[in-house]
Amino acid sequence: MEWDSLIHRRIGDAGAQVIAEELKRNATLARLGLIESQIGDAGARAIAEALTVNTTLITLSLEKNPIGDAGTKAIAEALKVNLTLATLLLGENQIGDAGVQAIAETLKVSTTLTRLQLQKNQIGDAGAQAIAAALRVNTSLTELNLGLNQIGDVGAQAIAEALKVNKTLAWLDLGQNLIGDAGAKAIAEGLRENTTVTRLHLDRNRIGYDGAQAIDDARNATKALTYCSIDNQINPLAFSLLPRLATAKDLQTVFHWLVSGPELQDQPAALPALPVELAERIMDEACYWQGVQHTKRSHFHDGTTNGALTVTVPQGIAGNSVRVKAIQVLRDEKHWLDPPYSTNGKTFDLVVRDKGGVVRYECAANATFVDSNLNLVTIRPASHPFIRQLRKGWQVQVLPSKSFGISLIESLYLGAF
Template sequence: MGEPTEENGQLPGVEIGNVSQAFQATCHAAASAFLSEYTGENKRCAEVVAELIKHHGSKVPFDTLDLQGNQPVLKGNQINDEIVPALLAVLKQHNVTSHLNLSYNTVTDKGAACIAEFLRQNTRMEGISLFLNEITAEGAGALYGALKAGSSAVEHIDLGYNRIGGDGGLRLAQMLQRTPSVTSVNVENTYLDMNGLQQVLIALQTNRTTEDINLGRPVLSSQGVGSLPHHLGKMLKSNVVLKELRLPWWSLCCSDMFTICQGLLVNQTLVHLDLVGNKIAPDGAEYLATYLSLNGALKALNLESNRIQDGGTLALARALTTGRSGLEWLNIKFNSIQPEGLKAMARAIRASCALRYVYVWGNEFDHDTCQDYTYLLSGAVPRVSVEGGLDISTYIVDGVCSVAHVECKEFKPLFKRKRFRV
């Protein structure tokens, strides 16, 4: 065998066959130890978890241990606080994973406190997902406290869709100011309020480790985002490590985009900006276009479900054909774009040296526009040759050209980062 790589998870200097056999034996031992350790009443769940640990032995060594509660085998028997201590005791004794996925379960603050103590003592655990559990600010505070203690090796933490609230946001900000290891944080739809978000953005100004953060779906006041765009712009000017910033459903409008783009013009590290579901109209898209034409750092821009219309699309198309823009992935689905704007984007795709993926479904196509995109897909010299380069396909019925939707994958980061399968 050749040299083991980080991609396949092999241990240095050990052949994959030997690793697999030894790892499988370790997982079987861990499953038996778990059944012995667990003394609670939820026997059915315990048996399923033990089988999942055994099955983990057939995967690439030290890959994510998937115990997410939306699996058919755990339907109606999600992991709860009663299961967690026994599971953690076994994971502490048996080195079977470096990433633990407990998404879609019913873990509460009590279970989160046990996990926090486990993370303080375990230097092998690199990622933990508690997406869509029943954790509040108290449990989030315990987890964040464990991460900022300094002994933890956790790089990725996902608390999305837990009700951690504004107090949880304040504790997240404290962690971001002190933790030396965390590179990826997801707190989407966790009821973060304006004050919590403001403190998180202030903490990110001086943070030097976090490369990816999802702050989507916050709880905003009736007056909108207030001073948050100002803090966003200030953070983008001073932060030198952040690569992915996700701000879906923030209700950002055109004036907010002007403020944010002032920070983006200075930033040289951000490669992925997610602005799904905001209120960005043509003027806001023009501010983004100016930024793209002057700064080539951004590689992916998600503007799905905004209001950029033809005016914004024309501005973006002009920016993408300049030599400065380095954008490779653009999503403008569901933006009320008419044929004029779609044709301009088709011309931009043909002319751009960098652009490889453009998603345009959910806008207004006429016959001529469909023909323009047919040429991109199957012309004499197809411009879109990569798989999934467009999220549409074209077809002709009775001489009329129409489009159909094609499922495409999300943007893949240009830097290595563990992603939980949730």
Template sequence: MLTYQSMSESQRELHDFVKNASGWLLQQERLTDGGDVDSLRENQIGDVGAQAIAETLKVSDVGAQAIAETLKVNTPLFSLEVACNQIGDAGARAFAEALKVNSSLRMLTLSWNQLGDAGAQAIAEALKVNTTMERLYLYHNQIGDAGAQAIAEALKVNTNLIWIRLHANRIGDAGAQAIAAALGENKTMTELHLARNCIGQVGVQALDEARKVNRILTQLDIEDQINPLAFSLLPRLTTSEDWQSVFHLLTGRHELENQPALLPALPAEIAELVMDEAEYLQGVQHIHQAWSRYNQFDFLKLTMPRSSDGNSIRVKAIQVLREQYKAKSGRFDLIVRDEQGAVRYKWAAKARVVDSTIQLVTISPTDHPVIRQLRAGWEVEVQLGQYYSFVRLASLSVGYIERQD
């Protein structure tokens, strides 16, 4: 359990900042590079920092169980924004525990983070018992159907929430139907934002029907839904730890369960080939999901990382995906720069149209020699072309393996 004594200096700074804050704690207050406490937005706080902040939101008697120093009730603080950081599910769970006992916070913003279904489920459980939260902003995260279904269950019993913003997530028909059912029971919600998810016709129809029945809801935003196929086409990239675990399973001699025989140990070259054919790759990925039609972006870029063990990396594929109002056959302009920023290659990759709204291109080492030359520190950029203002979702993914030198 995180205690004040176990916090790092930066965690204590965040902890004390929120503890002593009052009123609105929003983006106009910033953490500067020099360490002066001015803000919580765009600070790369992450899960551990989020846990430190969450501890300050607990009332003193409950907080005393988690931290050695008794915390005072932070009654002046009624609004907290911790947007544009790297808070994931672990950080969301910490905030959820705080919401169960906090009695002053009325608005919480955790948008533009990395919250998934597990984080949303934790917050949903807290909403079932929280009695003061009125506005919850979770837009531009990675919440899918499971998270939306959990929030829907909370809406059936919560009697104080009036606004929820869940736009630019990954909620589909199942999540939308669950929320629609909850609106039949909820008597306090006035605004619900679900635009730019991947809700199909079934989910949209369910929400429309719920709006007709619910007399309290005054605004329901379900515009500009993303084609659900786009998310399924994104590559599933693994972590370095998982890749190494599978590699060692293939190259080591392991006993079969309830069998005296051993699995044969494969040579490293054969193990790499097996994993290549299975497309079990590590990778880096830049995904941008526009939160409105005015949120325009015309390029994506990422930097190749260093391997976990110091060996070189071998790039296996680059994938670019673009989902827009109406896809047209065209191209993506790709640019590769070295560590010094010098342009090494620039070429146009022709994209194919998938399901009317999606353009997709996958580039392998056989398609272009630069793929074999990519190394740590090099930058890959894709320019989205002249129709970028109509793009709702775009992704740039680079899959690679670490050479076993």
């Protein structure tokens, strides 16, 4: 059997385990697709176990599943002994840096894997650095897709250094990440010394003029690169305008203050220390006070609510409604047509629905900050009293832009500023 595909079958971990047992015995199947099948780590581990004994499978697609780091680590370990699999597609899962680091260790010893797709996961700079270290010694990989992740300049710089010594990679996708000018300049330097990369995707990052110019100069200087996509860059200012959400370290610091009773600057007395139980209650509640945010990097395809950016108002620990003090919407949009043929994209259409889906409020809010194609509006109760009426479980939606263009990034935030 050449190909077996179970797309959208939702077989889950139990179904994956059944298929894994068959893979151990099957001696003919060459390609297997288990796309959008609700396979998690348990199912991935079962597939991995089968890969340690299977000798015929050359292509495995596990895209659009909830596979995390644990399942990815199992697959990575299996590929250290598997000598036939050449194509591994793990796009649109839940793989983070830990899972990618395991794959990177496999790439250091694998001589059969030629295509690896990890787009639309949760890979950051640490994961990119691990992949870069593997690319320095790998001799088989020709295609690598790391698009739609969270790789910034640090990760891009590591990959750039690897390109200087790698002798096999021909197709590299780093589109829709967080790469700026520093990362782009490093990649440009790497391309000048690389002799194998023919296709490079860097679109929808946050590369400015200097970085784009460096890439263009490198493209003209190298004979290998025949295609380079660097279009639709996001305005770097967009990321600085997004509300800063507290990190785990921030929360630990505040918790320490609450339970230790720190001294006040220039004051003779210290703050009273709180019991741990009360401090924990405050910290849990603070996670909701901070706000909720939803950000999209892909453009919307239609003008229906199916493409709407949506945030649900959370509840407090005690079950009460969280008090929303402001709504912020940000959009960076590339227009295909100039006015008057295209709307300017500076108007945001908001819809508020209750738990039952009934529309409670609609409004069109005009941008309060504009920079090129970047538009931002902050809505407060003074101008839009409906904010005070928001209840837990209600949804705030921003409808897709009506302009002729694509939204490079769009963010909706409910919280306090």
